[in-house]
Amino acid sequence: MNMSVFFSNSTKKFFDKAQKYAHGIFLSSRHNIERICEMQQGADYYQMQHFISDAKWDARSVINKVALQTSEALPKQKLTGLILDETGVEKKRSSSVGVGVGWQYCGSVGKTANSQVAVMACLSN
Template identity: 40%
Template structure:
């Protein structure tokens, strides 16, 4: 069953984007300007162009927004393999891109009383060749499904909200000997070790606190993180920050246990 917030009767009004006709007319220009802010982090023009076409394709009306249909829509069939290689093997400065993006978030919506939010999201997949794919609980459909799961850090303030970091959750079974070939095929780094979702979230929290790129005063997360000693310890180590997690219901008290 889907949680109450995912059903028709929402617990609160979800903020809406204020999109005007002029915003739509000039969208590609704005997207190109946004893309230009990251151009220095690509070593060559080709991956830089592929990156822009992929970004624009993600905003289109395609039913499947993966590399192949986006490549066909934006450039014809010939560059499909090149576009796929760009996502898997092209070299770009990911730490630099993330740093620049955090600077943008800070400028556009940073506030001293901002909130860091931790949660997971599932992506339904077909087949078994995607990194970390397995039959596991998928929150987007509310049941166990063949999917990948990511742990995400989001930022919210009175000025807006944005995703600010991510980690791919790789199930423990993927680290068994029977998954050796699959790990190699998916090019998972050999030194990768199993980490729980709260451990991945704790990593991102410590990074956010020590880097001090985006100001925040509060931390929150779902019950997976609220009941985790690892994540609670990471939150406790952030001086001057208030931690307000969701926690499992206490028998006889129901939702009163939600802080």
């Protein structure tokens, strides 16, 4: 199954932005949208910003699909799994400089806060 089905809604398709963002994370040593767009031909900063900040897509479906594809690619052993989870750190407004810092839901504090959030992956067996 193509992942593009998860990155669209009734009026827009934005799989190309998801691809460019994911690819840019690996290309750029500074993981912010401006640097990611500089590293990618045809990437538009404002479109990428909209994708990251406002686009509506089903993250749970993407996670489930990645988990399924990973499971199918791994050797069949008991108790092998890919664990995906987010982790967040609350940031004080005076020191809120860094990659991914912004006003967003932070699970570690259980509410929306000025924080830095990242997705972690761990292969376990």
